[in-house]
Amino acid sequence: MKIVVCIKQVPDTTGGVVKVDPVTGTLRRDLMPTIINHDDKTGIEAALQLREKIGGTVTVVTMGPPQADVALREALAMGADEAVLVSGREFGGSDTYATSGILAGALQKIGYDIIITGRQAIDGDTAQVGPQLAEKLGVPQVSYVEEVIDAKPEAITVKRQFEDGYHIIRIKTPCLLTAIAELAEPRYMTVSGIVDAYEKDIQVIGFEDIKDLIEVEWIGLKGSPTNIYKSFTKDLKGAGTILKDLSAEKFVEAIIEKLDEKHII
Amino acid sequence: MSKDIFVVIEQRNNKVQGVGLELIGEATRLNADLKEQVVAVLLGGDVKGEVDKLYHYGADKVILVEDPMLKDFATEPYTKALTAVCKEFEPEIMLFGASSIGRDVAPRLASRIKTGLVADCTGLRMAKEQEELDREVACGCTDPERALLMTRPTFGGNLMATLMCPRTKPQMATVRPGVMKKIAKDTTRKGELIEFKVDFVPEDMNIEILEVVKSEKKAVDLTEAKLIVSGGRGVGGPEGFGIIRDLAKALGAEVGSSRACVDAGWIEKDRQVGQTGKTVRPDLYVACGISGAIQHVAGMENSGFIVAINKNEAAPIFQVADLGIVADLKVIVPKLTEAVNKFNESKTAQ
Numbered sequence A: 001m002k003i004v005v006c007i008k009q010v011p012d013t014t015g016g017v018v019k020v021d022p023v024t025g026t027l028r029r030d031l032m033p034t035i036i037n038h039d040d041k042t043g044i045e046a047a048l049q050l051r052e053k054i055g056g057t058v059t060v061v062t063m064g065p066p067q068a069d070v071a072l073r074e075a076l077a078m079g080a081d082e083a084v085l086v087s088g089r090e091f092g093g094s095d096t097y098a099t100s101g102i103l104a105g106a107l108q109k110i111g112y113d114i115i116i117t118g119r120q121a122i123d124g125d126t127a128q129v130g131p132q133l134a135e136k137l138g139v140p141q142v143s144y145v146e147e148v149i150d151a152k153p154e155a156i157t158v159k160r161q162f163e164d165g166y167h168i169i170r171i172k173t174p175c176l177l178t179a180i181a182e183l184a185e186p187r188y189m190t191v192s193g194i195v196d197a198y199e200k201d202i203q204v205i206g207f208e209d210i211k212d213l214i215e216v217e218w219i220g221l222k223g224s225p226t227n228i229y230k231s232f233t234k235d236l237k238g239a240g241t242i243l244k245d246l247s248a249e250k251f252v253e254a255i256i257e258k259l260d261e262k263h264i265i
Numbered sequence B: 001m002s003k004d005i006f007v008v009i010e011q012r013n014n015k016v017q018g019v020g021l022e023l024i025g026e027a028t029r030l031n032a033d034l035k036e037q038v039v040a041v042l043l044g045g046d047v048k049g050e051v052d053k054l055y056h057y058g059a060d061k062v063i064l065v066e067d068p069m070l071k072d073f074a075t076e077p078y079t080k081a082l083t084a085v086c087k088e089f090e091p092e093i094m095l096f097g098a099s100s101i102g103r104d105v106a107p108r109l110a111s112r113i114k115t116g117l118v119a120d121c122t123g124l125r126m127a128k129e130q131e132e133l134d135r136e137v138a139c140g141c142t143d144p145e146r147a148l149l150m151t152r153p154t155f156g157g158n159l160m161a162t163l164m165c166p167r168t169k170p171q172m173a174t175v176r177p178g179v180m181k182k183i184a185k186d187t188t189r190k191g192e193l194i195e196f197k198v199d200f201v202p203e204d205m206n207i208e209i210l211e212v213v214k215s216e217k218k219a220v221d222l223t224e225a226k227l228i229v230s231g232g233r234g235v236g237g238p239e240g241f242g243i244i245r246d247l248a249k250a251l252g253a254e255v256g257s258s259r260a261c262v263d264a265g266w267i268e269k270d271r272q273v274g275q276t277g278k279t280v281r282p283d284l285y286v287a288c289g290i291s292g293a294i295q296h297v298a299g300m301e302n303s304g305f306i307v308a309i310n311k312n313e314a315a316p317i318f319q320v321a322d323l324g325i326v327a328d329l330k331v332i333v334p335k336l337t338e339a340v341n342k343f344n345e346s347k348t349a350q
Helices: A038-054 A066-078 A096-110 A129-137 A191-197 A248-261 B018-034 B048-056 B075-089 B102-112 B130-138 B238-251 B259-263 B294-300 B329-349
Strands: A002-007 A009-011 A034-036 A057-063 A082-086 A114-118 A141-152 A155-162 A165-172 A175-179 A202-205 A227-233 A241-244 B005-009 B038-044 B061-066 B093-097 B117-121 B123-126 B148-154 B159-164 B171-175 B192-195 B207-214 B227-231 B254-257 B284-288 B305-310 B323-326
Touching (some): A002 A038, A002 A066, A002 A096, A002 A129, A034 A038, A034 A066, A038 A066, A038 A114, A038 A141, A038 A175, A057 A066, A057 A096, A066 A082, A066 A191, A066 A202, A082 A096, A096 A129, A096 A202, A096 B102, A096 B117, A129 A141, A129 B102, A155 A175, A241 A248, A248 B305, A248 B323, A248 B329, B005 B075, B005 B102, B018 B038, B018 B048, B018 B093, B018 B123, B018 B171, B038 B075, B048 B061, B061 B075, B075 B102, B093 B102, B148 B171, B227 B238, B238 B254, B238 B284, B238 B329, B254 B259
Parallel strands (some): A002 A057, A002 A114, A057 A082, A082 A202, A114 A175, A141 A175, B005 B038, B005 B093, B038 B061, B061 B192, B227 B254, B227 B284, B284 B305, B305 B323
Antiparallel strands (some): A009 A034, A155 A165, A227 B159, B123 B148, B148 B159
């Protein structure tokens, strides 16, 4: 049973600090700390729990620049067995369609029984690569998985979240699941895990390794069906009135006055 | 060959969801430039009763695909049906709600029919300016006057990006619920119905839906709320929402929350405002003890009037507040509730 988790290294925006180049309007990833995307980390945990239930191995895969190996090492330190870095100049600038095609090539190369991806990444926010990867591989998918109810090598039963309820779904392997935060609480790395993680080899898959498995005219910036016309920062609206060092009564008075003036109350 | 704007209508329990009507409204606005037809695609087990409603909100045509296999959402049957619709009718543009259904089926479909898809858009327009048309052509577009420009927030809403899909059709987008506006309902409007058959085989249902559970409690739709009082980490715990609820009650408002409180289990998920939650635009938004993470701000900054109450003067929420109160919400909120109640009483007494 080979469980494969696709992860992405993303800029850490939790502190609210996003560095944007004022001229080009693009993100200065180099100035921001990186983390494993939250939903993907949940996916790693879910994979480790599945391994405990049904056996097999957990392989983490990421597509990105060579520096993305940091994310893979962290996943290894959490307990993953193997790590694969999909990296190459040819892949740069890929949109979700192109990315899923490249990942599908890599996954065909390494093999898989169960694929887990995070639902969406906090940088691109698209939630598209999981379903698109499943389509490229021709395997069924369940997205928005919030609980694994039962797992056997031949099929998994999961709880699929909707805005107004949930479905209990049985899906045969091979298949792809996308993880949401409720699915699992990621474990911490262990000291021995960290030591082991840096002793393991990371397999690198480049363009030459998968060129016969992918549609080469559909990868990278040129092969992506969507292109960025422009990116820009939003204009912040002008600051309002800030009141401080008043008595509670005065504060409340000021609020009521405004709400009355705006005909809200 | 059709060159129309298609809207995939989301239905749950055979009822059309609001986002579908919003998208018909937006498609109608886009069509002022494109001058084709607005076509609603309705999939389901027994949904014919909803067709007229789609005309009333602006659809010129409805393509209805009814089949027992489409009763509950499942990725493969929905993808197969929409693939058949795209092959038969060749839409110019295809829009989906960016819901947990739209964001599941749209990428699968886009991948199958080999076209681009832009996620969670908050702005759509047809290319018009020379610069836009030139850029489309430079990227390989052969009919730039029919090109759609799709704007979406990325990085939790801090950065906006406008994307195009220059070489493949349909140009596909999922659109965030609550952002686009419905057009006024006109019950005299009529349209053309096309009943479209898809040849399903049992294997198309490649998952087994064992149970369908609807939440007993009706999910709160904050996107429709006129007034919202939201609590953040500053409320201190689940019991801290008591004073937030009291204020909301006094104002006749809904209760909202930041992601932190939802993650901590202090309040239900349907109360979350912001990324992976909801974009809201009420007349009044009162942020209590919310620091203002970019994801949250992106979800509420278009509110009519924003009051922020926070002890920390440096909290980013104050940058979007119309009225900022640097004070402890635990002191201010109960007194404000009292004052609102008093105000209402004096009003009714008049």
